[in-house]
Amino acid sequence: MGRNVIILFFLILLLAFLLKLTISYLSKRKIGTYPEIIKNMLLKLFKSSSIEKNAKKEVKKNKKASREEGLLDKDEYKNKSLEKTTKKGGKMKRKVLLAGIVCFLSFLVSSFASDVDLLIQKLVEKGILTSGEAQTILVETQEEVRKEEAKEREVPKWLDTMKFSGDARLRYEMEDKDPVDRHRGRIRLRYGFETKPNENTEIGVRVATGSSDQKSTNQTLEDVFSSKNIWLDKAYIKYSFNKYISIFGGKFSNPFINTDLVWDGDITPEGIAFQTKFPVGVFINGGFFPLQEDGGWESDPYMTGIQVGYSGKIASRDFKIAVAYYMTEGIEGRTTASVVGAGSAGTGNTIIGGNYIAEYKPIDVVFEFYPFEIQGVPVKLYADYVKNTESEFDKDTGYEIGFTVGKAKKKGTWEFDYNYRDIERDCVPAFLNDSDFNGGGTGSKGHKFGVKYAINDNSTAGITYIVGEGNYVGRGDVNTLQIDYVVNF
Amino acid sequence: MKKIFLYLVLTLCLTSFVIAQEKSIILQGSTTVFPVAQRCAEEFIKENPGVSISVRGGGSGVGISALIDKVCDIANSSRPMKKEELKTAISKGIDPKANVIANDAISVIVNPSNPISDLTLSQIKDIYTGKISNWKELGGENQKIVVVSRDTASGTFECFNEIVLKNEKVKPDALMQASNQAIVNIVKRTEGAIGYVGLGYLGSDVKAVKVNGIYPSKETVLNGTYPISRVLFMYTNGTPKGLVKNFIDFVKSKKGQEIVKEEGFVPLE
Numbered sequence: 001m002g003r004n005v006i007i008l009f010f011l012i013l014l015l016a017f018l019l020k021l022t023i024s025y026l027s028k029r030k031i032g033t034y035p036e037i038i039k040n041m042l043l044k045l046f047k048s049s050s051i052e053k054n055a056k057k058e059v060k061k062n063k064k065a066s067r068e069e070g071l072l073d074k075d076e077y078k079n080k081s082l083e084k085t086t087k088k089g090g091k092m093k094r095k096v097l098l099a100g101i102v103c104f105l106s107f108l109v110s111s112f113a114s115d116v117d118l119l120i121q122k123l124v125e126k127g128i129l130t131s132g133e134a135q136t137i138l139v140e141t142q143e144e145v146r147k148e149e150a151k152e153r154e155v156p157k158w159l160d161t162m163k164f165s166g167d168a169r170l171r172y173e174m175e176d177k178d179p180v181d182r183h184r185g186r187i188r189l190r191y192g193f194e195t196k197p198n199e200n201t202e203i204g205v206r207v208a209t210g211s212s213d214q215k216s217t218n219q220t221l222e223d224v225f226s227s228k229n230i231w232l233d234k235a236y237i238k239y240s241f242n243k244y245i246s247i248f249g250g251k252f253s254n255p256f257i258n259t260d261l262v263w264d265g266d267i268t269p270e271g272i273a274f275q276t277k278f279p280v281g282v283f284i285n286g287g288f289f290p291l292q293e294d295g296g297w298e299s300d301p302y303m304t305g306i307q308v309g310y311s312g313k314i315a316s317r318d319f320k321i322a323v324a325y326y327m328t329e330g331i332e333g334r335t336t337a338s339v340v341g342a343g344s345a346g347t348g349n350t351i352i353g354g355n356y357i358a359e360y361k362p363i364d365v366v367f368e369f370y371p372f373e374i375q376g377v378p379v380k381l382y383a384d385y386v387k388n389t390e391s392e393f394d395k396d397t398g399y400e401i402g403f404t405v406g407k408a409k410k411k412g413t414w415e416f417d418y419n420y421r422d423i424e425r426d427c428v429p430a431f432l433n434d435s436d437f438n439g440g441g442t443g444s445k446g447h448k449f450g451v452k453y454a455i456n457d458n459s460t461a462g463i464t465y466i467v468g469e470g471n472y473v474g475r476g477d478v479n480t481l482q483i484d485y486v487v488n489f
Numbered sequence: 490m491k492k493i494f495l496y497l498v499l500t501l502c503l504t505s506f507v508i509a510q511e512k513s514i515i516l517q518g519s520t521t522v523f524p525v526a527q528r529c530a531e532e533f534i535k536e537n538p539g540v541s542i543s544v545r546g547g548g549s550g551v552g553i554s555a556l557i558d559k560v561c562d563i564a565n566s567s568r569p570m571k572k573e574e575l576k577t578a579i580s581k582g583i584d585p586k587a588n589v590i591a592n593d594a595i596s597v598i599v600n601p602s603n604p605i606s607d608l609t610l611s612q613i614k615d616i617y618t619g620k621i622s623n624w625k626e627l628g629g630e631n632q633k634i635v636v637v638s639r640d641t642a643s644g645t646f647e648c649f650n651e652i653v654l655k656n657e658k659v660k661p662d663a664l665m666q667a668s669n670q671a672i673v674n675i676v677k678r679t680e681g682a683i684g685y686v687g688l689g690y691l692g693s694d695v696k697a698v699k700v701n702g703i704y705p706s707k708e709t710v711l712n713g714t715y716p717i718s719r720v721l722f723m724y725t726n727g728t729p730k731g732l733v734k735n736f737i738d739f740v741k742s743k744k745g746q747e748i749v750k751e752e753g754f755v756p757l758e
Binding site for chain 1: 569570572575576579584585587588589592711712713720722756757758
C-alpha cells in the first residue's frame with residue numbers, strides 16, 4: 001500500500017510538472033493565459049468529480065432502497081465491506097491528493113497567484129479541503145509568492161543606486177580678434193553615471209567630447225564629417241566615512257569652492273582629495289594632484305591645495321566664504337610642454353626660454369552672497385580674489401566681481417550673469433583658469449555678460465558675450481560671442 | 490596501511506555524522522506565539538530526550554531579524570514577513586519559508602462592566618486615534634475611554650495597525666504595553682478601558698466585544714468572517730530539515746494543535 005502511495009505521489013508530481021510545461025508552451029503559443037487554462041482544466045475536473053459523486057450518491061440511494069426492500073444478497077454485502085476498505089484507502093488517497101494539490105500549486109504559484117484563491121475556494125466547496133487546510137495552503141502559498149517577488153526585485157545595490165546623467169550642448173561661437181575673426185560650430189556631450197555599491201562608497205564615471213585639453217570638452221565641427229573622439233572625463237571612487245567627511249581618488253569633480261578666475265569649469269582634477277563639512281558650517285577641502293608623470297617621483301610636478309571656508313547666513317541670507325591655498329611643486333625650470341604634456345598650458349604666464357620661471361602658490365578668496373530676491377528671483381553677488389605668493393614679478397594678482405540674477409532651470413525661468421575681472425599674468429597657472437575669456441588663460445581683463453532662458457524644463461538657450469582685453473603688451477584683445485542651446489538629462 | 494586509512498575515513502565519517510546531528514534548536518520572536526512554542530518545546534523534549542530547545546521572545550521583528558542573522562533556527566511571528574525583511578533575508582542568502590502553525594484573532598476587550606458589546610472597525614480606529622474619547626459617543630456611559638495598546642515592536646500591534654488603524658497613529662496618551670497579559674490586567678482593573686489581545690488571552694476577567702457584528706471565535710476565524718484575524722507563523726531558513734522539521738511537524742501534529750487549542754488559539758483544522 002505504502003509503495004503504491006509513493007508511486008501515486010510521484011505520478012502526481014510528474015503530472016503537475018508536465019502540465020506546467022504544456023501550459024507554458026501553450027501560453028507561449030498564445031493559446032490562453034496561464035490562469036485561464038488552469039481554471040478551465042480544474043473546473044472541468046471539478047465538474048467530472050461532481051458527476052462521479054452524484055453517481056455514487058445515486059448508487060447508495062438505490063442500495064438503501066434495495067436493502068429496505070430486502071433485496072440485498074450476500075454478494076452485495078461483500079461489496080459493502082469492500083466499500084469500507086475503499087473508504088480507508090480513500091482517506092489515504094485524500095492525503096495524497098492534498099499533497100499533490102500543494103505540489104501542484106507550488107509549481108504554478110509564481111505564475112498565477114491571484115487565481116489560487118479561487119481554486120482553493122472551489123476545493124473547499126467540493127469538500128476536498130477543510131477550511132483550515134485551505135487557509136494554511138493559501139497563506140503558505142501567498143508567502144512563497146511574496147518571496148519569489150522579492151527575489152525577482154532583488155537587484156545588486158550598485159545597480160539599484162545607479163544614476164545616469166548628462167548634458168548636450170550646441171554652440172555657435174564667434175571670436176572678434178586680430179588678425180581675423182573666427183567662427184565655429186561646437187558640440188559638447190557629457191554622459192556618465194554614479195553608483196553606490198555600499199553605503200560608504202560612490203563610484204562615478206563620465207565620458208565627454210572634446211580633446212586632451214583639460215579645460216575644454218568642446219568638439220569643433222570640422223574635418224569633413226569625421227568621427228569625433230570621446231574622452232574619459234571622470235573616473236573616481238569616493239569613500240564617505242559619514243555625512244561630514246569624504247575622500248576620493250581618481251579623476252573627479254573639483255572639490256574646491258571656486259570661480260573661473262582660478263579654475264576652468266571643465267577641469268576634472270586628478271589625484272586624491274577630501275571634503276569635510278562640519279555641522280557648524282565650517283568646511284575644509286584639500287587634495288594632492290599629480291600634474292605629470294615622467295618616470296621619477298622626485299621630478300614629477302604636482303599640485304596641492306587646501307581650502308577652509310564657512311557657509312552660513314547673514315541676516316538670514318545665505319553666504320559662503322572660502323580661503324584656499326594652492327601650491328605647485330616641480331614646475332619651476334621645466335618647459336611648459338614637459339609639465340602639461342598633451343594638455344593645454346594656456347596663454348599668459350611668464351615663460352622664459354620655454355620654461356616656467358617659478359612655482360605658483362596662490363591664495364584665493366571666494367565669496368558668495370544672496371542678499372535679496374526680486375519678486376521671488378534670487379540675486380547672487382560673488383567675488384574672487386587671488387594673489388600668487390611665489391611670483392617673480394609684480395603681475396601676481398587677479399580678481400573677479402559679479403552678480404547673477406535668477407536661475408534658468410524650469411521652463412520659463414531665466415538667468416542673467418555679469419562679471420568683471422582682471423587677471424594679471426602670473427596670478428594663477430594658465431593651465432587652470434577659464435579657457436574662454438579673452439581666448440583663455442591669464443593676462444586679461446574685461447567684462448562677461450550672459451543671459452539664459454529655460455525653453456523647457458532642463459533645456460536652456462543662452463547668449464554669452466565677453467569683452468576681453470589683454471593687460472600686458474603683446475596680449476591681444478578678443479571679444480567672444482557664444483550662442484548656446486543646452487539640454488540636461 | 491590500507492586498514493589505517495580505512496579506519497581513518499570511517500572515524501572521520503562517524504565524527505562528521507555525530508557533529509552533523511542537530512541536538513538543539515533556538516526559537517525566537519513573537520510574544521503571541523511564545524506560549525505555544527514554549528509548551529510544544531516542553532512536550533517535544535519529553536518525546537525526544539537529549540534534545541534541547543530554547544524559546545525566546547522579543548517580538549516578531551526581533552525573531553525575523555534573528556533568523557536573517559542566522560542566530561535562531563525558527564522565527565516565531567504573528568505577522569507575515571515584510572517586503573524589506575524578505576529582501577534583506579534574500580540578500581543575505583536566507584530563504585525564508587513560512588510555516589503556518591495556528592490561527593489567531595485579535596480580540597478587542599473592554600472591562601466586563603462596560604455595556605458596549607459591539608463595535609465597528611471604524612469606531613475602534615476612531616477610539617485609538619483619539620477621535621472618540623468617551624463611551625457616551627458610542628451609546629455607552631459617560632466615561633472617558635482609556636486606550637490601552639501593545640507597543641509598536643509587537644506583531645500584535647502591527648497586525649492591529651494594519652487591519653484597524655490603517656497606519657494612523659495611536660493617540661499619544663494611550664497606555665502602550667509590552668505584553669498581552671499586561672493589557673488584560675489593565676482592562677480588567679479599569680472600567681473605561683479598551684484594549685486588544687490575542688484570542689488566547691480571553692478570559693472571564695475581560696469582555697470581548699463583537700467587531701462588525703462578529704464575535705471572535707475559532708469558527709469565525711476559520712471561515713474568515715471575523716475581521717481582525719491573523720495567521721501565526723514559524724519561519725525557517727528553507728524547507729525545514731532534521732530536528733527543525735521534526736519540531737515543526739510536531740507543532741502541526743494533532744498533539745501540537747491540541748496545545749494550540751489549549752493556549753486559546755485556533756488550530757489549523
